[in-house]
Amino acid sequence: MHLEALNIFCDVVRHQSFSRGALANSVSQSAASQAVRQLERRLGAQLIDRSRRPWQLTPEGKLFFQGCQEIVDRYHELEEAVQRRQDPSGYTVRLASIYSVGLHDLSQYVDRFRAAVPGAHVDIEYMHPDEIPTRIQNDQSDVGLLAFATPGRDLTVVPWRQQTMAVACPPAHRFAQRTTAIGPWELNGAAFVTFDRGLPVRRELDRYLRRHGVDLEVVAEFDTIENIKQAVEDGAGIAILPESTLRREVERQTLVTVALDTLDGEAAFVRPLSIVHRRRRRLNPAVTQFIRLLRLDGAGQTGDAPAGRPAKAEDRYAGAGAASVTGTP
Amino acid sequence: MHLEALNIFCDVVRHQSFSRGALANSVSQSAASQAVRQLERRLGAQLIDRSRRPWQLTPEGKLFFQGCQEIVDRYHELEEAVQRRQDPSGYTVRLASIYSVGLHDLSQYVDRFRAAVPGAHVDIEYMHPDEIPTRIQNDQSDVGLLAFATPGRDLTVVPWRQQTMAVACPPAHRFAQRTTAIGPWELNGAAFVTFDRGLPVRRELDRYLRRHGVDLEVVAEFDTIENIKQAVEDGAGIAILPESTLRREVERQTLVTVALDTLDGEAAFVRPLSIVHRRRRRLNPAVTQFIRLLRLDGAGQTGDAPAGRPAKAEDRYAGAGAASVTGTP
DNA sequence: CCCCCTCTATTAGCGCAACTGATTCATGGG
DNA sequence: CCCATGAATCAGTTGCGCTAATAGAGGGGG
Known part of the structure; x- marks a missing residue:
């Protein structure tokens, strides 16, 4: 059984929607539908009662959902625990950033990171935003900073600012x-x-x-x-x-x-900055630490609003927030 | 991440051996090796220190092992809990057995099952042992009883007697x-x-x-x-x-x-009877209940030794015991 | 001391499972 | 009544994980 499938099921339940659950996992609605169906087949139990509209969890579904949630959470905690144990010294963070991320801020972060993890190196490269996902997928960079990022099959997007x-x-x-x-x-x-x-x-x-x-x-x-x-x-x-x-x-x-503001209640125009990194394979400890530093740090220095960090276990690595800004009007 | 991979890792650790861990999961040694390697890649951490002989778990490996074990256990408990909630009534157990399983015993079991689960049906068919795995894989039968069974890709073998x-x-x-x-x-x-x-x-x-x-x-x-x-x-x-x-x-x-006994300490000749059913897809509640009845019941009626039921969480559905009897001499 | 024997890693190739995109189906709302 | 929305289904493709075969590395026995 794929842990990913369990997570998809959880997200589907949380969002009360297959499509949104799929989006939160960066897969197609079709994939989510199939994943849940397969879960039901393998369990030999109906998890979702589709006869009513909107659909509802069956009692078995509720039970399974709670268990799933805990299992998925536990696994991610375990992954983190394993990583935290690793020594970031000697590793290199290869950072790819757009030019206009705010040079001053970035260098401040890097300085603080270098101070916190003396043994680690940081290589910053500035480049055109379109290059960044490519570089990360080719494993030429570990982590990227860019605006209006859209998550992909093997690209995780963490909303940042x-x-x-x-x-x-x-x-x-x-x-x-x-x-x-x-x-x-x-x-x-x-x-x-x-x-x-x-x-x-x-x-x-x-x-x-x-x-x-x-x-x-x-x-x-x-x-x-x-x-x-x-x-x-x-x-x-x-x-x-x-x-x-x-x-x-x-x-x-x-x-x-x-x-700059509109009066009609529409949200002001904002530029979402995201941290992106490769999916699946885990990042080296220094990179993990660096990302942690970026995320945990309040936006106090810059005045930017920190991008809403998803609540515990919800929409883990979703990045749907950023994607929806780019979505069709 | 495949839960199966986590289980393979756990079994490898428990057995202190890739080959035996693989066997316990009915996969090749190669598959086990690759699964563990991939885990290490994805985590970005060394789990097993192969430099010493015999190999040892790294500290990260130990941490991960404990967590894994718990997660895998928890998932299987969850599966069982979901199934227990299902009502076996109205389902049919399609049982395929060899002729010589001991007709009297079997009918006793069936009677007891029918009494315990009034709404369920049981269809028994006797056939040549070679037919049984085929029938189960083709979903013509739910559960089989035969001797010297060997587990396969989509066939689970539970040692019985x-x-x-x-x-x-x-x-x-x-x-x-x-x-x-x-x-x-x-x-x-x-x-x-x-x-x-x-x-x-x-x-x-x-x-x-x-x-x-x-x-x-x-x-x-x-x-x-x-x-x-x-x-x-x-x-x-x-x-x-x-x-x-x-x-x-x-x-x-x-x-x-x-x-009939040998003096040279070799184990007496025994015929291992096994319960077999399909892998992956879950069985209907009546079948699950039936298998539970077969397994939990002591061998008191027959005098046969119950096949060593693997300890909690160990070698879940292994069937390696039966396989090793058939193994190369 | 050498050879063999066991155990794990590696590689190539194959088959299946899972994903995507397109389409159909079901249902509730305007 | 028709359209909008959201889920299921279908066909096609890709990539992952498996097996089988083989290489390599230690450890033990003759």
Whole structure:
């Protein structure tokens, strides 16, 4: 019996839905349906009563669900316990990151990690977001940091931060005086410095603006946040950037940020940053430790909201949150 | 992760041997080796230190072993709990048995089962032993009773009884006066009534006799014990039969049994009876109940030794005991 | 001391099990 | 009544785990 199948069953039950349970495990709805059916066949017992709508757990199903949950939890605890026992010294963390993750923050993390685990090495490489999943699947990197990640068959996505996006403009700009949030429509026609086409954040940003009927005049495109900020400082136009990456410029008063918000109750535009790593094979102890450090650390330093960490045992390594942002509109 | 792999690992550890651990799970030694290696890969930790001979568990291995054991146990308990909750009424037990299982005993079991589970049906079919595994794999029968069973990929063998074989002869025969066990060599040249060629018990019997250099004159061959007994009663010769099946004839004094034993410490010749059923897919509640009845009942009625039931969690459904009897000499 | 014998690792190849994508089916809501 | 939604089913493909054969590594006996 696959432990994965047990986990799928648990997720199906928790979500009261085969599709969502499947999504939480990064498999197709079909796979989830088949997995549960096979469980029922092997057990020789009906776990789910499909005659009523919505379906319900049978008594056997309830019993099995509770047991399953405990077994799956126990196994994952066991895995962690085995790993914690390992000595991270001598191992290398090969980190692949997008350019614009917030260089300062990242180097702070790395410094703290190096201090905590003296024997470990960290290799950071910055690259185009599209390269990161490939590199991880090819085992050229252990862990990646990128935005709008989508989980895959052998790629685990752990939601990390929710960067709220804000309008950035020079102090002289008319927006700079605003004390209240700007509505997207107010941006119409403005000169706009933005991300390169081909970056996921650009795609999402365009989608967001189009959804609100905003038409901007793109005057420059860059592949790093640093370049965009520079252009805005030089007066090329305004930009929409993660607020947390603008901290220093705001302090130096070379840039001003204005919150971007809709009034219709729609969530503000956020850029979900994720930690990704390969699935199945376990990571070396140093990598595990590094990821633990990233996740456990509050977002206090950056001001970003930590991405909702799924409750114990629920949606373990789901990453569905990030995926649903990218989902069809 | 396959729960089966965890169980293989546990068995390997318990037996301190990859080969025996593999055997206990009815897989090849190679499969066990690969399973453990894959576990180590996935965990990213060494579980077994192969540098010393004999190999030893690493500290991580010990930790993982304990956890594994508990998880596997827990899962099987869970499976059983789910099944116990099911109502056996309305289900049918399709039992396939060899002719010579001891008809009286079997019907007693069936009667008791029918009394215990009024709603269930039992269909007994007697057939040639070679047919039984096939029928079970084709899902034409649920459970089989046969001798010298060998487990297979999708056939579980549960050791059941150890029938000790004894010499049977008419009261007038010279052996009938014996008060001590007969050594095999003393049988030399005797007229012999035995099982049909093609029956496993015949094969094993011949092997046993050849090993002890005994040459008998086969005067008749039958496919059921009842016929053999009849022939012996008629004075055709002697036979070697399960002692427990001779009870009635001995009481009626139509036959005499004499223990058959070697002096060299070799175990007496026994015929292992096994309960077989399909692997993987779970059996219906009535079948489960029936098997439980067969196993839990002491061998008091028959005088056969119950086959050593493996201790809790050890060699679950192994059937290795029976297999090793059939093993290469 | 050498050889053999046992036990585990490794490799190649095969078969099945599980996944995906497409489609059908069932049901409840607008 | 028809459409939207969610689960089941089906066909096709891939990849995993198995077996069988073989290599390699110790340990024990002659």
